[in-house]
Amino acid sequence: MKRLFSTLLLLCFMSSPVMAKNILDKLTAAPGFEISLFADDVENARQIAVSSRGIVYAGSRNAGNVYALIDHNSDGVADKKIVIAEGLNMPSGLAIKDGDLYVGEVHRIIRFKNIDKHLKNPEYEVFYSDLPSERHHGWKFLRFAPNGELIIPVGVPCNICEEDPRFGRIFSLNTDTKEITTLAKGVRNTVGFDFHPSTQMLWFSDNGRDMMGDDIPPDELNRITKEEEHFGFPYVHGGVIVDPEFGEGKNIADYTQPALALGAHVAPLGIHFYTGKQFPDSYKQQLFVAEHGSWNRSKKVGYKVAVATIENAKVTKYTPLITGFMQDETTFGRPVAFAQLNDGSLLVSDDYANVIYRVSYKKN
Numbered sequence: 001m002k003r004l005f006s007t008l009l010l011l012c013f014m015s016s017p018v019m020a021k022n023i024l025d026k027l028t029a030a031p032g033f034e035i036s037l038f039a040d041d042v043e044n045a046r047q048i049a050v051s052s053r054g055i056v057y058a059g060s061r062n063a064g065n066v067y068a069l070i071d072h073n074s075d076g077v078a079d080k081k082i083v084i085a086e087g088l089n090m091p092s093g094l095a096i097k098d099g100d101l102y103v104g105e106v107h108r109i110i111r112f113k114n115i116d117k118h119l120k121n122p123e124y125e126v127f128y129s130d131l132p133s134e135r136h137h138g139w140k141f142l143r144f145a146p147n148g149e150l151i152i153p154v155g156v157p158c159n160i161c162e163e164d165p166r167f168g169r170i171f172s173l174n175t176d177t178k179e180i181t182t183l184a185k186g187v188r189n190t191v192g193f194d195f196h197p198s199t200q201m202l203w204f205s206d207n208g209r210d211m212m213g214d215d216i217p218p219d220e221l222n223r224i225t226k227e228e229e230h231f232g233f234p235y236v237h238g239g240v241i242v243d244p245e246f247g248e249g250k251n252i253a254d255y256t257q258p259a260l261a262l263g264a265h266v267a268p269l270g271i272h273f274y275t276g277k278q279f280p281d282s283y284k285q286q287l288f289v290a291e292h293g294s295w296n297r298s299k300k301v302g303y304k305v306a307v308a309t310i311e312n313a314k315v316t317k318y319t320p321l322i323t324g325f326m327q328d329e330t331t332f333g334r335p336v337a338f339a340q341l342n343d344g345s346l347l348v349s350d351d352y353a354n355v356i357y358r359v360s361y362k363k364n
Contacts, residue, residue, distance in 0.1 A: 023353045026332045027324040032280070035322065038347055038358040039069045039078040045349040045356055046092040047141055047191075047270065048339040049101075053116045056339065057084075057101055058349060058356065061092045061139050066103055068119055069356070076345065076358050084112065084122040092191065093140035095150065097175075102150065104140030107133040109152070109173075128178060132157070132166050141191040141270070141337070146200050149174055153204075155189035160209045160234050160245060168233055170204065170224070184224050186231040186255060192270040192337065197285050199313065201225065203259070205268035205289065208237055214297050217241045219266050220258035221289065221308060221315065231256050260315040265294035266302030270337030270349075278344025279361045286310060290335040290348065293326055300326050305335050305348060305359075322348075322359070 029035050038056070039045075044063035050056050056069040056078065066085040069078040085091065085103070093104035101115040103124070111127040112118065132138065137155025145151055150173040157167060163186070170184040170193070183202065193204035202224045208217040217237030232239065232255040234246040239257035242250060262268055270290045274283050286307050293302035303326035309317035325333040334352035341347060345360040 023333055023350075023355065026327065027322055027357075029322050029359065030320070032361050032363075033321065034360050034362055036076060036358045036360070037355055038071070038076065039081065039356045041354060042067055042069070042081065042349075042356055043354050044351045045336065045354060046139075046351055047094050047337045048347055048349050048356060049094050049096045050339050050341060050347075051096055051101075051116050052099070054342060055116055055119075056347065056356070057094055057096070057115070059091045059094045059103060061090050061351065064088045064091065066091050066094065066101075068115075076341075076343075076360070078356075082119055084115070084119065085124065090135065090139040093142040095142040095144050097144050097148070097150075102127065102142055104142045104152065106135050106138035106140070107131050109142075109150070127175075128173060130180075134167075137189040139191065141193065143193055143195070145172060145202070146195060151183070151193065151202070152180075153187065153190045153193070155187075155191075156233070159211060160243065162246065163234060170202075182228050184222075184229050184231060186233040186235075187222075188233040192268060192290070194271050194273050194287070196223075196310070197273050197275050201313065203271060203273075203287060205271050206231065206233075206258075207267055208264060209234070209243070210265075210296050212237075212241075212244075213264075214299070215264050218258070218261035218264055219268050220262060221260040221268065221271070221287070222256065223259050223313065225256075229256050230254070231258075259313075260308060260318060262291075262318075263301050265297045267292035267294060268302075269335075272338035272340070272346070274340070274346065276340055276344030276346070279346075282309075283307065287315075288321070288338055288346065290337060292334050292336060293331070300329055300331070302326075303331070303334065325350075325352075 044060040068082040070080040089105040101112040108129040110124040134157035136157040189207040206220040235250040291302035305322040336349040
């Protein structure tokens with residue numbers, strides 16, 4: 001057990017209301033939806049999770065912090081921010097199970113036991129440390145499976161490189177035995193996945209390779225149908241493109257096709273199946289996708305929240321829900337990940353604007 005702080009850092013929200021209002025003014029939501037700020041001044045906000053008491057926890061990447069955000073009066077706006085950890089190694093991913101907060105650093109998973117009751121005295125223990133230390137695509141996204149195992153991705157430490165069993169995988173960790181198994185191979189860089197509420201199949205986003213031009217290869221939404229399924233990297237991209245460096249002699253048919261080929265470089269990160277009751281029925285059990293947006297394209301793409309409509313395990317429609325994060329090649333925000341509040345509204349983190357939005361639906 002390691003003591004994290006000698007004193008607790010409590011911070012009120014002090015960022016400029018003008019800046020916060022400016023980002024909201026840029027965004028446009030689908031009819032009936034409203035966007036507000038749940039929290040601002042959350043530096044580099046990445047994956048978010050909500051405890052049984054309604055406390056919202058947020059990881060970060062470059063900031064190295066983990067935050068607790070508390071909405072004391074349940075008005076949809078956090079009124080206190082607590083930095084429960086700092087100086088960590090890209091603590092981007094986090095998940096909650098049985099009251100314990102699990103945080104994914106590049107090289108390990110740490111755990112804060114019974115976190116809601118220890119905000120004044122946060123301590124962590126190293127829960128699992130047998131992960132690669134390479135930082136390139138090394139930041140994590142975490143999710144607990146229906147069987148209680150912890151799902152952990154390890155991205156490849158490159159743009160494009162030969163397959164290595166330590167990387168380009170989605171792993172499942174038994175939290176009791178610490179035995180780790182491979183769920184998927186050939187995954188370049190996923191930092192977003194979720195289990196379908198009915199079928200329990202694991203869906204995930206994947207970011208395609210760079211340096212093949214503006215329009216190829218596509219980024220992907222995928223679903224896992226069997227253990228150790230191979231999704232192509234580094235040999236085949238988007239289910240149709242043979243890699244010019246590593247694809248020689250490879251057969252496209254040997255690799256799983258994406259459930260949906262997205263635009264090249266749109267950078268899909270967090271995904272979330274909606275299970276609440278606030279949104280219209282057409283959104284229930286549908287997949288929300290955060291397109292973080294391109295950094296490596298002559299004209300920017302992505303920069304939106306979209307919804308993939310899924311029928312009989314197939315994507316039948318892909319519709320923008322929130323746009324305006326980028327306008328006229330100027331970036332105002334970059335959506336990252338989702339978490340659902342008890343009232344059915346949806347939180348969306350933004351690591352560029354340093355905020356967490358609350359998306360609600362106003363019934364007529």
